[in-house]
Amino acid sequence: MVQLSAVESANITLVQLRPLVAVFVGATSGIGEYTLLALARAHGENGKGLRVYLVGRNATSAKSIIAECQRLCPSGDFRFVQVDTLTLLRDTDECCKRITKMETADPFGGGEPRIDILCMSQGFVRFGAAEITPEGLEVSMSLLYYSRMRFILKLLPLLLISPLPSHILSIFGAGLEKGPGAHLHPTDLSLTKNPAAHYGFLNLRVHVVHMTTIFFEHLAQQNPGRLSLVHVYPGLVFTPAIKNPSYPWWFKTAVFLLGPIAKRTIAIKPEEIGKRVLFLATPRFPARQGAEIGSKQTGGGEVAVAMGSDGVKGGGAYSVNWDGETNDIERSYVKLREQGFERQVWEHTMKVFEVVGSGKRFEA
Numbered sequence: 001m002v003q004l005s006a007v008e009s010a011n012i013t014l015v016q017l018r019p020l021v022a023v024f025v026g027a028t029s030g031i032g033e034y035t036l037l038a039l040a041r042a043h044g045e046n047g048k049g050l051r052v053y054l055v056g057r058n059a060t061s062a063k064s065i066i067a068e069c070q071r072l073c074p075s076g077d078f079r080f081v082q083v084d085t086l087t088l089l090r091d092t093d094e095c096c097k098r099i100t101k102m103e104t105a106d107p108f109g110g111g112e113p114r115i116d117i118l119c120m121s122q123g124f125v126r127f128g129a130a131e132i133t134p135e136g137l138e139v140s141m142s143l144l145y146y147s148r149m150r151f152i153l154k155l156l157p158l159l160l161i162s163p164l165p166s167h168i169l170s171i172f173g174a175g176l177e178k179g180p181g182a183h184l185h186p187t188d189l190s191l192t193k194n195p196a197a198h199y200g201f202l203n204l205r206v207h208v209v210h211m212t213t214i215f216f217e218h219l220a221q222q223n224p225g226r227l228s229l230v231h232v233y234p235g236l237v238f239t240p241a242i243k244n245p246s247y248p249w250w251f252k253t254a255v256f257l258l259g260p261i262a263k264r265t266i267a268i269k270p271e272e273i274g275k276r277v278l279f280l281a282t283p284r285f286p287a288r289q290g291a292e293i294g295s296k297q298t299g300g301g302e303v304a305v306a307m308g309s310d311g312v313k314g315g316g317a318y319s320v321n322w323d324g325e326t327n328d329i330e331r332s333y334v335k336l337r338e339q340g341f342e343r344q345v346w347e348h349t350m351k352v353f354e355v356v357g358s359g360k361r362f363e364a
């Protein structure tokens with residue numbers, strides 16, 4: 001486990017290194033919100049400058065989170081970008097256009113328009129039957145995978161302008177490649193070809209986790225020295241998600257009976273998980289071929305450079321547990337890689353984006 005004190009000192013270095021422009025998607029609640037607050041708190045009055053675009057549906061919640069950020073970081077520039085729903089790629093595209101327009105019209109600090117950190121936590125795990133959007137995608141898959149990959153691609157021009165490598169963080173289930181009775185269906189990656197047989201919350205998780213690992217590795221390889229991409233499993237954190245009405249009775253009963261004990265024992269506290277997620281944007285997780293720069297930036301190599309999900313140290317794409325340690329997942333991918341899974345995931349995702357981007361409905 002990376003010690004919390006090391007996390008905190010790396011976070012302070014992060015905000016003192018350069019002015020930061022960050023985009024938070026899904027931070028109107030829960031872990032995204034805690035991470036945003038950790039960033040505002042770390043910056044405080046001593047950081048080099050901070051602008052945040054907070055993307056979300058809930059204006060009331062955004063307003064109160066921004067007020068708290070402003071209190072913690074009076075010099076910060078916090079902007080709310082409201083969306084209808086990110087289950088639709090159409091709305092994701094529209095949101096990226098607006099962010100690009102705002103940042104281009106008024107670049108932070110007067111330099112080039114850019115984004116240094118993109119942190120995504122939108123979505124939830126849907127229990128029960130699959131729900132398909134008008135664009136032909138399953139609702140949870142859309143929030144947890146497609147909208148997140150779409151945000152990266154649409155904001156890539158600004159992410160690549162960042163003077164140092166930019167950091168992309170996705171909060172969900174890194175390392176959970178397996179589950180009791182769960183199956184990966186490489187010929188039905190979207191889980192919409194045969195949702196009745198293929199969709200279930202464990203299969204959903206297994207698909208999102210595998211596809212994110214592969215998509216992140218591809219982007220890291222395509223953009224050496226420019227992008228660091230981390231997906232993380234945050235552990236158990238008591239957030240408003242615990243009360244999601246789609247959860248089945250047995251889950252709600254378990255939360256009711258065991259929740260109070262779990263909250264005091266195994267759950268990770270909001271403030272701690274916020275700091276730990278922010279830490280994923282520090283040089284322990286460098287862009288590919290950026291290991292040397294990375295270890296220097298930690299201030300004397302205090303925290304070692306992490307192992308990439310493809311087994312390359314400082315590989316640029318990382319699967320990380322809540323405690324800052326990387327997950328040992330290589331074995332889960334050996335056979336899949338031999339079978340051309342990397343190409344399958346990339347081509348499938350591009351196909352979805354091409355079809356939906358042209359205004360048509362995706363048919364698996």
Ligand SMILES: NC(=O)c1ccc[n+]([C@@H]2O[C@H](COP(=O)([O-])OP(=O)(O)OC[C@H]3O[C@@H](n4cnc5c(N)ncnc54)[C@H](OP(=O)(O)O)[C@@H]3O)[C@@H](O)[C@H]2O)c1
Nearest residue numbers: 026027028029030031057085086121122123236237239241
């Ligand atoms: N909490 C845990 O213990 C835990 C454990 C493992 C994994 N995770 C994963 O971590 C991520 C964050 O979890 P969390 O506990 O922080 O959840 P949360 O508190 O429910 O936050 C989820 C965020 O996603 C947004 N969102 C949901 N549906 C949306 C939609 N259709 N369009 C746009 N935004 C939407 C929510 O916006 P609104 O405010 O508008 O609802 C909220 O900002 C999720 O992917 C979750 O599955 C959580």
